[in-house]
Amino acid sequence: EDKVVQSPLSLVVHEGDTVTLNCSYEVTNFRSLLWYKQEKKAPTFLFMLTSSGIEKKSGRLSSILDKKELFSILNITATQTGDSAVYLCAVEPGNNNDMRFGAGTRLTVKP
Amino acid sequence: NAGVMQNPRHLVRRRGQEARLRCSPMKGHSHVYWYRQLPEEGLKFMVYLQKENIIDESGMPKERFSAEFPKEGPSILRIQQVVRGDSAAYFCASSPYQEDYNEQFFGPGTRLTVL
Numbered sequence: 001e002d003k004v005v006q007s008p009l010s011l012v013v014h015e016g017d018t019v020t021l022n023c024s025y026e027v028t029n030f031r032s033l034l035w036y037k038q039e040k041k042a043p044t045f046l047f048m049l050t051s052s053g054i055e056k057k058s059g060r061l062s063s064i065l066d067k068k069e070l071f072s073i074l075n076i077t078a079t080q081t082g083d084s085a086v087y088l089c090a091v092e093p094g095n096n097n098d099m100r101f102g103a104g105t106r107l108t109v110k111p
Numbered sequence: 112n113a114g115v116m117q118n119p120r121h122l123v124r125r126r127g128q129e130a131r132l133r134c135s136p137m138k139g140h141s142h143v144y145w146y147r148q149l150p151e152e153g154l155k156f157m158v159y160l161q162k163e164n165i166i167d168e169s170g171m172p173k174e175r176f177s178a179e180f181p182k183e184g185p186s187i188l189r190i191q192q193v194v195r196g197d198s199a200a201y202f203c204a205s206s207p208y209q210e211d212y213n214e215q216f217f218g219p220g221t222r223l224t225v226l
Contacts, residue, residue, distance in 0.1 A: 038215060042146070042156035042170075086215075099148065099200070101217040 002027040004091050006102035014110050017079050021105045023089030024071040031094035033072050035063055038104065039085040046074070046087075079109045115205050115218035116185075123224045130190040130197070132221045136205030142166075143186040144215055145178055148200040157201075160186060193225045 003026045013019055025033065032050045036043035047056045052067035060079075065072045076083055086104040093100070116135040124130050136143050141162050146154040156170040160180035171178065175193075180186040190197055200222045204215035 036154070042144070043154055043215075045154070088217075090217075099202075099220065103216070 002091070002093055002100045004089055004100045004102040006087075006089050006105050008105060009103065010106040010108070012108045012110065013079055015080055017109075018075065018077045019079060019107060021074040021076075021087050021089075021107070022071060023074070023102055025089075025091045025100075026070065027091050027093045027100065029094035030067065031092045033065055034090045034092065034099070035072070035074050036088040036090065037085045038088050043088055076107075079107075081109050081111055083107060084109045115203060115216050117201075117203050117218035117221050119221060120219065121222050121224070123226060124193050125226050126194055127192050130193050130223055130225075132188040132190075132201050132203075132223070133185040134188070134203030134205075134218055135185040136203075137207075137216055140205035140207045140216070142206040143180050144204045144206070145186070145188050146202045146204070148202060148220070154202065157188070190223070193223070195225045198223055198225045 005024050007022045011019060032048050034048050035046040037046055047063045049056060049065035049072060052065055055062055055064045060077045063072060063074045084107060086106050088104045089102040090099045115137055118133050122130055134143055143160045145157040147157055148154055158171050158178045159167040160178060162180055163182050175191045177189045200220045202220045203218045206215045
């Protein structure tokens with residue numbers, strides 16, 4: 001059965017710290033991996049990764065995928081209190097099955 | 112503790128028929144969210160419900176779509192007179208409480224195909 005595991009489940013840091021969130025997966029016929037930032041109402045799309053070894057970057061956030069080892073990491077540098085949220089990882093199999101979500105990592109950034 | 116359950120997992124309807132998608136939240140959760148996944152667009156918020164109450168339906172199309180979360184039983188997303196453009200994966204998430212940011216647990220989704 002398809003599975004997505006995120007770690008850690010929760011993380012508390014101080015402003016300015018760098019954090020790394022992990023997502024490992026087991027899916028049939030992998031198509032893509034997506035990262036979301038979940039706060040308030042709906043998850044906000046961050047990155048979609050399809051190719052191994054290519055880093056996606058947006059400001060202080062970056063993510064990379066390792067298709068051989070079946071994992072992805074999401075890095076946040078110089079964290080701010082506004083980065084506090086639950087970060088979701090989801091994997092889209094390539095056999096027309098639907099996305100599988102991890103349980104999320106709850107990040108708390110303290111001033 | 113079972114996770115969020117959605118059924119059916121796959122639903123095929125012909126144009127003009129009705130589609131009913133069910134979501135059973137995790138035990139102890141009283142808040143349910145419905146999302147639609149479109150290709151290359153990630154998740155799109157549709158509606159947020161509490162037991163017997165619609166909190167926010169700003170993402171719901173004005174016509175043909177409705178949602179409920181009765182006191183007993185699952186939450187239901189209902190699409191009347193389906194059209195081909197309704198074909199998508201519909202995800203439900205549940206949450207135990209309301210905070211500044213909700214921790215939502217997602218179900219496996221229902222893939223609706225309209226022929």
